[in-house]
Amino acid sequence: MNEFITAKMADVVFTRDGLIPAIVQDVNTREVLMMAYMNRATLAQTIKTGTMTYWSRSRKCVWVKGLTSGQFQKVKSVRLDCDGDTLLFEVEQEGSGACHTGARTCFHRELEA
DSSP states (O other): OHHHHHHHGGGOOOOTTSEEEEEEEETTTOOEEEEEEEEHHHHHHHHHHSBOEEEETTTTEEEETTTTTSOOEEEEEEEEOTTSSOEEEEEEEOSSOSSTTSOSOSOOOOOOO
């Protein structure tokens, strides 16, 4: 994965705020677990450590997924979309789930019309 950061980091398009959306998918079930934001530093840290690390927009700080909850996400692959402005991570989800509510996925609510 370190090859990605040196060879592909120039292709990553961050917003004016310096962020990029990161979609996180379970590598085994293909289930979409969550979407969060990363900045250049948290993307680099994620690639270096293999553990998902995000930028918390609400707390304005680095957030290592699982550090307080034990629900770590171990990176298995990372892909950049065709526009270069969204990342897709395949992870091995540790623990019962990804959502702060305790649910397996953050996408557990169905939108009714």
